[in-house]
Amino acid sequence: MNDLDLSKPILLYGSSISYFTxxxxxxxxxxxxxxxxxVLSYPRFERTMxxxxxxxxMPAVELPDGRWMTDTTKMIQWFESKIPENKIIPEDPVQAFFAFLLEDWADEWWWRTAMHYRWHYSEGAHFASRHLAEELLSSIPLPIWIKKIFLTRRQRNGxxxxxxxxxxxxxxxxxxxxxxxxxxxxIFDKRKFLFGNRPSIADIGFSGPFFRHFALDPVPLEIIRQKAPKVLSWVTNLWNARVSKIDDDFEKGIPKDLEPLLREIGKVYLPYLSANVDAVRQNKTKFDFKFGNVFLKNARYSLYRIWCLKELRDRYNKLEEKDKTQVEILLKKFGCWEPLWRDKNLPLIDNQEEDLPFRADRKMLGVNE
Ligand SMILES: N[C@@H](CCC(=O)N[C@@H](CS)C(=O)NCC(=O)O)C(=O)O
Structure with a gap:
């Protein structure tokens, strides 16, 4: 049933410097x-959501019929199912599997790094805390300097x-x-987007860490300008892209230069998800994670990310046999297969996130505050 009314604009509630918005x-x-x-200011936004x-x-979406939604991953999938034209999900199921894997990595792994560059460095913290204090906390009757201190501490501690x-x-x-x-x-030396000269869900995923964080916050922006200007072009190319006007197709299969990204997922991200599974099982709200160069001390556990792992597995399980074989071969090649299946019986809560995008059970990190 198509219950999406596009005759009126959709409302997107969130901050203009937020990752997922x-x-x-x-x-x-x-x-x-x-x-x-x-923008809905606090505390009203929190109560309403x-x-x-x-x-x-953040963000929340309000549809013209008054329904509210949350979670970018599931909202995008919902919109894609309602608007079949100009799809950003590749038609090739094997490609689609890897595009979703990249999206998940962009959402869940790069969040910490983005928060680090924004809140650790005083340039970032001054800019972002002032912006958020004025944008989101305007109805709270306190001096701006107190709001800035509060926000900086909240984000660093969280x-x-x-x-x-x-x-x-x-x-x-x-x-x-x-x-x-x-x-x-x-990659962007050779083409405009991750899977070809048209954007996919993988590019949209990476717009999370890049658009409002790495390509906006003073410290990472300067690093990108100096070391990776092509990545800055990709950020603008995506912002300017309109799928309806692009004739190019995705490249065939998994482009060879995506392999180093997929190997990182196998080496670091999937083992991290598995360490998170252990932590949740033992109800350890903080856990250490060390892998190769990466070393996290007292990272926060996440029930939401248990569900992310389940989603990746479900996506594989729903493939047709011939695609399963191909995806398995590739996942093995990139070192992703074993960590994807390492943990049996994921510690999910009953029916976790099954009502997304209209109702959520868990926030990204920790318990729901
Ligand atoms: N999985 C969610 C994550 C949304 C999320 O974590 N958003 C951040 C802001 S960019 C947030 O609101 N965090 C809650 C908080 O800081 O309390 C999505 O895809 O929408």
Whole structure:
């Protein structure tokens, strides 16, 4: 049933410097879905979201018929199912599997690095705390300097030092980012987007960390300008892309230069998801994770990311046999197969996230505050 009314704009509630709000904006733009970005200030936004979708996080979408939605991953899938033209999900199921894997990595792994560059460095923290204080906390009658201190502490305690980053491991977190830039530069040297000259769900995923964070916050922006200007072009290319006007198709199969990204997923991200499974099982809200160069101390556990792992597995399980064989061969080649299936019986709660995008059970990190 098509219950999407596009005759009126969709409302997108969120901050104009938010990771996931920026991701949703990139999606709406490339897909030419008209939307109006709106700010609801706190504490009203938090109250309204909890009432409408069960938890509070950014962004939220309000449909013209009054329904509210949350979670960019499931919202995008919902819009894609309602608007079959100009798809950003590749038709080739094997390609689609890997595009979703890249999207998940962009959403869940690069969040910490993005928060680090924004909140650890005073240039980033000054800019972002002032912006958020004025944008989101305007109805709270306190001086701006107090709001700035509050926001900076909240974000550091929640997402940087509170999520595994220490003085000792900052370098490994930053080296991880430099490696990402190198791999992406090599790709965008040859074509406009990850799977070809048209954007896919993988590009939309990466717009999360890049559009409102790495390509906006002073410290990472300068690094990108100096070391990876091609990546900056990709950010603008995506923002300007309109799928309806692009005739190019995706490249065939999995382009060879995506392999280093997929190998990183196998080496670091999937083992991290597995360490998170252990932590949730033992109800350890903080856990250490060490792999190769990456070393996190007291990272926050996440029930939401257990569900992300389940989603990746479900996506594989739903493939036709011939595609399964091909995906398995590729996952094995990239070192992703074993960590994807390492843990049996994931510690999910009953029916977790089954009502997304209209109702959510868990926030991205920790328990629901
Ligand atoms: N999986 C969610 C994640 C949304 C999310 O975590 N958004 C951040 C802001 S960009 C947030 O609202 N965090 C909640 C908080 O800081 O309390 C999505 O895809 O929409």
């Amino acid at each position: 920026g991701k949703m904006e990139n999606y709406f733009r490339v897909k030419e879905i008209s939307y109006e970005q709106k 909890k009432q409408k979708v069960g938890i509070h996080q 997402y940087t030092i509170g999520d595994g980053i220490t003085k000792e491991n900052i370098k490994t977190v930053e080296d991880d980012f430099l490696k990402l830039l190198e791999i992406l530069s090599n």
